[in-house]
Amino acid sequence: MVHGTYYGIQYEVKLTKNIDFYNDLLPIWMELRARIEMQKDIKSNNYKLIIIPYSEFNEQLSKNSLFTSYVKENNSVSYSKPTQTEQYLRSNKFAIVRQYEKLIRNKANLPEPITIEEYTKLSDEMQKLKQIDLLDKNMSQDEWREFDKKYDEIYIQLQIQRIIHDSEYFDEIKNLHKQLLEQVTFDEEQSERIQQVISHPKLDGIISWHGLTLVDGFY
Numbered sequence: 001m002v003h004g005t006y007y008g009i010q011y012e013v014k015l016t017k018n019i020d021f022y023n024d025l026l027p028i029w030m031e032l033r034a035r036i037e038m039q040k041d042i043k044s045n046n047y048k049l050i051i052i053p054y055s056e057f058n059e060q061l062s063k064n065s066l067f068t069s070y071v072k073e074n075n076s077v078s079y080s081k082p083t084q085t086e087q088y089l090r091s092n093k094f095a096i097v098r099q100y101e102k103l104i105r106n107k108a109n110l111p112e113p114i115t116i117e118e119y120t121k122l123s124d125e126m127q128k129l130k131q132i133d134l135l136d137k138n139m140s141q142d143e144w145r146e147f148d149k150k151y152d153e154i155y156i157q158l159q160i161q162r163i164i165h166d167s168e169y170f171d172e173i174k175n176l177h178k179q180l181l182e183q184v185t186f187d188e189e190q191s192e193r194i195q196q197v198i199s200h201p202k203l204d205g206i207i208s209w210h211g212l213t214l215v216d217g218f219y
Contacts, residue, residue, distance in 0.1 A: 008054025013210040057184045070094040086123035101214040113165045181212045
């Protein structure tokens with residue numbers, strides 16, 4: 001069996017509350033005569049509906065130069081983690097777009113951007129932590145726990161601040177994200193399917209967001 005990573009674009013509807021398969025989703029399937037997948041959204045912990053799965057856009061994207069660059073860069077970055085610096089990460093903008101989709105887009109409570117000086121200090125501190133030998137016998141178990149806690153705190157902070165602390169760079173990432181989504185177009189059947197789902201009485205008042213989104217995963 002072949003294993004790998006897939007990248008794609010799909011159309012999702014995010015819900016404010018969970019719905020019942022038999023009472024809510026099945027009637028929509030029957031009216032549309034189409035299977036609409038329901039998944040748990042890890043960001044909100046509510047359910048989302050996949051109206052157009054990424055597989056339906058594969059043909060459009062397979063020879064698209066912009067999306068091909070997105071896939072190649074993200075694959076490259078995923079295999080070079082031990083040598084990554086802040087400069088390297090910020091220069092790989094397609095990889096940052098992927099992080100923007102996962103961590104920032106649709107996030108309600110973003111932290112305040114830090115200053116360039118604060119960001120530089122934070123990234124320098126992370127590089128020092130990365131250089132610590134994980135097999136250092138001089139550190140006690142308690143010291144390693146403190147190390148892990150500090151590392152995780154800085155890592156999480158950098159994931160967000162790397163993108164938002166520089167407003168010009170942040171705008172560039174958002175524009176690149178928008179360009180990637182614009183690489184797919186809907187046919188008539190897909191457009192009708194979207195409208196039928198988002199206007200369905202079973203979903204009245206419980207749709208928080210709907211639109212195209214970048215997705216990836218393992219197969």
